[in-house]
Amino acid sequence: MQSRSPASRTGRPRSPAADAAILAATREALVDLGWSKLTLGDVATRAGVAKTTLYRRWAGKNELVVDAVAELFDELELPDRGSLAADIEGVVLQFASILALPEARSGLMAVVAEATRDEALRERIRASVVDRQKRLVLEGRSRAQARGELPPEPDPASSARTVDLIFDMVAGAVVHRTLVSAEPADEEWVHRFTGVLLRGLAGEAAHPADG
Amino acid sequence: MQSRSPASRTGRPRSPAADAAILAATREALVDLGWSKLTLGDVATRAGVAKTTLYRRWAGKNELVVDAVAELFDELELPDRGSLAADIEGVVLQFASILALPEARSGLMAVVAEATRDEALRERIRASVVDRQKRLVLEGRSRAQARGELPPEPDPASSARTVDLIFDMVAGAVVHRTLVSAEPADEEWVHRFTGVLLRGLAGEAAHPADG
Amino acid sequence: MQSRSPASRTGRPRSPAADAAILAATREALVDLGWSKLTLGDVATRAGVAKTTLYRRWAGKNELVVDAVAELFDELELPDRGSLAADIEGVVLQFASILALPEARSGLMAVVAEATRDEALRERIRASVVDRQKRLVLEGRSRAQARGELPPEPDPASSARTVDLIFDMVAGAVVHRTLVSAEPADEEWVHRFTGVLLRGLAGEAAHPADG
Amino acid sequence: MQSRSPASRTGRPRSPAADAAILAATREALVDLGWSKLTLGDVATRAGVAKTTLYRRWAGKNELVVDAVAELFDELELPDRGSLAADIEGVVLQFASILALPEARSGLMAVVAEATRDEALRERIRASVVDRQKRLVLEGRSRAQARGELPPEPDPASSARTVDLIFDMVAGAVVHRTLVSAEPADEEWVHRFTGVLLRGLAGEAAHPADG
DNA sequence: CAGTAAACGAGACGGTACGTCAAGTCTTACA
DNA sequence: TGTAAGACTTGACGTACCGTCTCGTTTACTG
Numbered sequence: 001m002q003s004r005s006p007a008s009r010t011g012r013p014r015s016p017a018a019d020a021a022i023l024a025a026t027r028e029a030l031v032d033l034g035w036s037k038l039t040l041g042d043v044a045t046r047a048g049v050a051k052t053t054l055y056r057r058w059a060g061k062n063e064l065v066v067d068a069v070a071e072l073f074d075e076l077e078l079p080d081r082g083s084l085a086a087d088i089e090g091v092v093l094q095f096a097s098i099l100a101l102p103e104a105r106s107g108l109m110a111v112v113a114e115a116t117r118d119e120a121l122r123e124r125i126r127a128s129v130v131d132r133q134k135r136l137v138l139e140g141r142s143r144a145q146a147r148g149e150l151p152p153e154p155d156p157a158s159s160a161r162t163v164d165l166i167f168d169m170v171a172g173a174v175v176h177r178t179l180v181s182a183e184p185a186d187e188e189w190v191h192r193f194t195g196v197l198l199r200g201l202a203g204e205a206a207h208p209a210d211g
Numbered sequence: 212m213q214s215r216s217p218a219s220r221t222g223r224p225r226s227p228a229a230d231a232a233i234l235a236a237t238r239e240a241l242v243d244l245g246w247s248k249l250t251l252g253d254v255a256t257r258a259g260v261a262k263t264t265l266y267r268r269w270a271g272k273n274e275l276v277v278d279a280v281a282e283l284f285d286e287l288e289l290p291d292r293g294s295l296a297a298d299i300e301g302v303v304l305q306f307a308s309i310l311a312l313p314e315a316r317s318g319l320m321a322v323v324a325e326a327t328r329d330e331a332l333r334e335r336i337r338a339s340v341v342d343r344q345k346r347l348v349l350e351g352r353s354r355a356q357a358r359g360e361l362p363p364e365p366d367p368a369s370s371a372r373t374v375d376l377i378f379d380m381v382a383g384a385v386v387h388r389t390l391v392s393a394e395p396a397d398e399e400w401v402h403r404f405t406g407v408l409l410r411g412l413a414g415e416a417a418h419p420a421d422g
Numbered sequence: 423m424q425s426r427s428p429a430s431r432t433g434r435p436r437s438p439a440a441d442a443a444i445l446a447a448t449r450e451a452l453v454d455l456g457w458s459k460l461t462l463g464d465v466a467t468r469a470g471v472a473k474t475t476l477y478r479r480w481a482g483k484n485e486l487v488v489d490a491v492a493e494l495f496d497e498l499e500l501p502d503r504g505s506l507a508a509d510i511e512g513v514v515l516q517f518a519s520i521l522a523l524p525e526a527r528s529g530l531m532a533v534v535a536e537a538t539r540d541e542a543l544r545e546r547i548r549a550s551v552v553d554r555q556k557r558l559v560l561e562g563r564s565r566a567q568a569r570g571e572l573p574p575e576p577d578p579a580s581s582a583r584t585v586d587l588i589f590d591m592v593a594g595a596v597v598h599r600t601l602v603s604a605e606p607a608d609e610e611w612v613h614r615f616t617g618v619l620l621r622g623l624a625g626e627a628a629h630p631a632d633g
Numbered sequence: 634m635q636s637r638s639p640a641s642r643t644g645r646p647r648s649p650a651a652d653a654a655i656l657a658a659t660r661e662a663l664v665d666l667g668w669s670k671l672t673l674g675d676v677a678t679r680a681g682v683a684k685t686t687l688y689r690r691w692a693g694k695n696e697l698v699v700d701a702v703a704e705l706f707d708e709l710e711l712p713d714r715g716s717l718a719a720d721i722e723g724v725v726l727q728f729a730s731i732l733a734l735p736e737a738r739s740g741l742m743a744v745v746a747e748a749t750r751d752e753a754l755r756e757r758i759r760a761s762v763v764d765r766q767k768r769l770v771l772e773g774r775s776r777a778q779a780r781g782e783l784p785p786e787p788d789p790a791s792s793a794r795t796v797d798l799i800f801d802m803v804a805g806a807v808v809h810r811t812l813v814s815a816e817p818a819d820e821e822w823v824h825r826f827t828g829v830l831l832r833g834l835a836g837e838a839a840h841p842a843d844g
Numbered sequence: 845c846a847g848t849a850a851a852c853g854a855g856a857c858g859g860t861a862c863g864t865c866a867a868g869t870c871t872t873a874c875a
Numbered sequence: 876t877g878t879a880a881g882a883c884t885t886g887a888c889g890t891a892c893c894g895t896c897t898c899g900t901t902t903a904c905t906g
Binding site for chain 3: 665667668735738739741742745746747748749750755758759764777794797798800801802804805806807808809810811812813814815816822823826828829830831832833834836837
Binding site for chain 2: 024034035102105106108109110112113114115116117122124126130135161164165167168169171172173174175177179180181182183189191195196197198199200201202203204211
C-alpha cells in the first residue's frame with residue numbers, strides 16, 4: 001500500500017499497528033457516514049492516530065478507501081462444488097455478499113467515479129481489487145478443463161479477451177443489480193444469471209466471432 | 212425537476228432560460244472539473260446566475276447532477292436494423308457512446324455512489340435514468356416478437372424479472388467495461404457481448420428455472 | 423482599517439458590529455493569552471464570528487493586533503496643567519498608563535518586532551499609533567509658545583527633527599522602563615524623567631548643533 | 634546557558650561544538666527568516682544537528698534566541714575618548730550599530746514581547762543583555778568622576794536610580810529610533826541625543842527631585 | 845580493553861493552528 | 876416575488892511546526 005526505500009534504516013520506524021487501525025477505522029466510518037461525509041480527520045480520531053500519521057501513509061481519501069475496501073475482497077475464494085456452474089454460482093454469491101456490505105457499497109462506486117479522472121487511482125483499483133480477483137476466473141476455468149467441462153484454450157490472446165469479457169459481465173451485473181437496481185443478488189437471481197452467462201459462453205466457444 | 216404550487220401567481224416569474232443554462236453549465240463543469248471538484252458556486256457563475264437561484268431549484272449537487280446527466284440519455288432510441296441481435300447491438304453501442312462522454316463518466320458513478328445512502332436520490336436516478344430506458348428493452352422485445360424471433364410472453368411477472376436481468380447485464384457490463392476496465396466498448400466488444408447475452412437468453416427461454 | 427471600492431453597492435453589506443466585536447475580542451485574548459498564544463480562530467470564537475469573516479477584513483494576526491492596540495491610544499490627550507513641564511508629565515503618565523495595560527504590553531512590542539521585517543506593517547504602525555500621537559508634542563509646544571515658555575520655531579526642518587527626537591526619547595524611555603526594566607513608570611519616575619528631558623531640551627535650543 | 638548536575642560524569646559528553654553551531658545557525662536564521670518564521674527544526678538543520686540535540690540544551694525558541702542575541706552585545710566596550718560626552722557618544726554608537734544588525738532587530742524585540750508574559754524569560758534577558766551592559770554606565774561615570782567631570786556619588790540608592798534612568802533613556806531612545814521610527818541612529822542623531830541627555834542630567838544633579 | 849551510559853542522527857508520533865475553500869443561508873438593492 | 880451580489884456560519888481541507896518518542900549508532904569515561 002505504500003513503500004519506502006529499503007535503504008531507510010534510520011529513524012523511528014512506522015507503527016505497523018497504525019496501518020491496520022486506520023483501515024479498520026476507515027471501514028467503520030464508511031458504514032456510519034458513507035463516502036461523502038467521511039473525513040480524514042474523523043478516521044484519524046477513530047483510529048486513535050493523528051491526522052499527520054494518516055497523511056504520511058496515504059495521499060488522500062481516494063487511496064485510503066481503495067485500500068480499506070480492497071481488503072474486503074481478499075477473502076474471496078473459489079469453492080469446489082463439483083461443477084463449473086456450481087463453482088461460479090458460489091463465487092458470484094460471495095462477490096454479491098461483499099457488495100452487500102455497507103462499507104463496500106459506499107466506498108467502491110465512489111472511488112470508481114473518482115477514477116474516471118485519475119489514471120493512477122484507476123490503476124490502483126485495478127491492481128488492488130480487480131486483477132487480484134481475476135485469478136478466480138482462471139482457476140475456475142482450469143478446474144473445469146480438468147473436469148472435461150471445457151476444452152483447453154487454443155489461443156492465449158483470445159483467452160485473455162474472454163476472461164476480460166467474463167469479468168466485465170459478472171462484476172458489472174452484480175454491481176448494477178446491487179447498487180443501481182438496489183435489489184439483492186440472492187441465490188435465485190444468481191442462479192438465473194449464471195445460467196444465462198454459461199449458456200452464452202458455451203455458444204461463444206462454437207461461434208467465436210460470428211454474427 | 213421541481214414544482215411550485217400552482218397558486219403562486221404573483222411576483223416575478225422564474226426565468227425559464229435559467230434551468231437550461233444551469234444544466235448546461237453543470238455538464239460543462241463536469242467535463243472540466245469532474246464530480247468532486249465541481250462546485251455549485253462555479254456552476255452558478257458559468258450559468259450567469261446567482262447561487263440563490265440555483266438553490267431555489269435544486270436541493271444540492273446530487274440532484275442537480277442527476278438531472279444534468281439524465282438529459283444525455285434522452286436521445287437513446289432503438290434503431291430498426293432488421294434483426295433482434297442487430298437492434299440490440301445498435302442500442303448498446305449508443306449506450307456505450309454516452310458513457311464515453313466525460314460529463315457522463317464523471318457524474319454518473321458518483322451519484323450512484325451517493326445513492327447507496329440516499330433512498331430519495333436512488334429513486335430519482337431510477338426514475339430519470341434507468342426506468343426511462345427500460346422502454347428500449349420492451350420495445351426491442353415486442354419488435355422481435357412481431358418478427359417471430361421471440362415467442363409471446365406467457366407470464367407478466369417472469370417477464371418483468373427477465374427485463375430486469377437483461378438491464379442489469381447490459382448496463383452493468385458496459386459500465387464496467389468502460390469505467391473500471393477503462394477499455395472502449397467498441398463494435399467488436401459489443402458484438403461478442405451481445406452474442407453471449409442473446410445465446411444465453413435463448414437458452415433461458417427453454418430452461419427458465421432449471422437447476 | 424480596510425476599505426472596499428466605493429462602487430460596490432450590491433450584495434449584503436459587511437456587518438459594522440463585527441469590526442468592533444473582533445477588535446474587542448482581540449484585546450481580550452491579548453490579556454488572557456498574550457501575543458504568541460493568541461490564535462485567530464480563538465479571536466473569531468470570542469467575537470462570535472466565523473474565521474472567514476475575520477480573514478475577509480484583516481490580512482493576518484499582525485494587522486489585526488495593530489488595529490486593536492491602536493484604538494487604545496486614541497484616548498490620549500494633552501491636559502492643560504498650566505506649564506509645559508506639568509503638561510508633559512501629564513501626557514507621559516497617560517502614555518505609561520496605557521503601556522501598563524496587559525493588552526498593550528503583549529501586543530505592541532510583538533508587532534514592532536514583526537515590523538522589523540515588514541515595511542507595510544511598519545507603516546501601518548506609524549500611521550495608526552505613532553504619528554497619530556505626534557500631535558500631542560506639536561500641541562504642547564505651541565501651547566508653551568503661547569505661554570511664552572518657548573521661543574517660536576525658526577526653522578521648520580530642524581523643528582521636525584526636534585519633534586522626532588522628543589518622541590523617540592519619550593516613547594523609548596517609557597517603553598523600556600515598562601517592558602524591559604519591568605518597573606512602573608509612576609509619578610516619581612515620570613517627574614525625574616521629564617525634568618531631565620526638559621532641561622536637556624532647553625539647552626538644546628541654545629546649542630542646536632554644537633560639537 | 635544550561636547546566637547539568639555535576640554528578641553526571643558518565644556517558645558521552647555533550648559536543649561543545651554543537652552549542653556554537655546552534656547559536657550561529659540561530660543568528661543566521663534570524664537574518665534570513667526573522668523571528669516569526671524561524672523554526673527550531675530549521676535551526677537544527679542549519680547547525681547540522683538533530684532537533685533532539687537542540688531541545689536537550691534549550692527549552693524553546695525564546696531561550697535560544699535570547700542566548701543567540703546576547704552574544705552580540707558582549708563585544709560592547711567603553712572607549713576612552715577623553716571626555717564624558719565623547720565616551721558616551723562612542724558607546725551609544727556601538728549600541729546603535731548592534732541594533733542595526735538584522736539578527737538583533739528581528740530577535741530582540743520579539744523576546745522582549747514574549748517576556749511581558751514570562752517572568753523567567755524577562756529575568757534571562759535582564760541577566761544576559763541588560764545588566765551585562767550596565768557596567769558601561771558605571772564605568773563611564775567613575776571615569777568621569779576621576780576626570781573631575783562629575784562629583785562623587787553621595788547616596789548609593791539614588792545612584793542606582795540614576796543609573797536605571799540613564800539606561801532606560803539611552804536604550805529606549807536608540808531602540809525606538811531604530812526599530813519604530815526606522816531611522817538610522819547615526820552620528821548626527823547620537824550627538825544631538827547625547828547633548829540633550831547630558832545637559833539634562835547635569836541639571837538633575839542640581840535639582841535631584843524638585844519640579 | 846570491554847562495558848556502560850549518555851549523546852547523537854533520523855524520523856515517526858500526537859497535537860494545534862494555520863489559511864483556504866465550499867456548502868448552504870441570509871441580507872441588501874433592484875427589477 | 877425573483878434575482879444578482881456578496882457577506883455570513885460552519886466545518887473540512889491539507890500543511891507546517893511543535894515538542895516528544897523511539898530507534899540504531901557513536902563516543903567517551905570506568906572498572
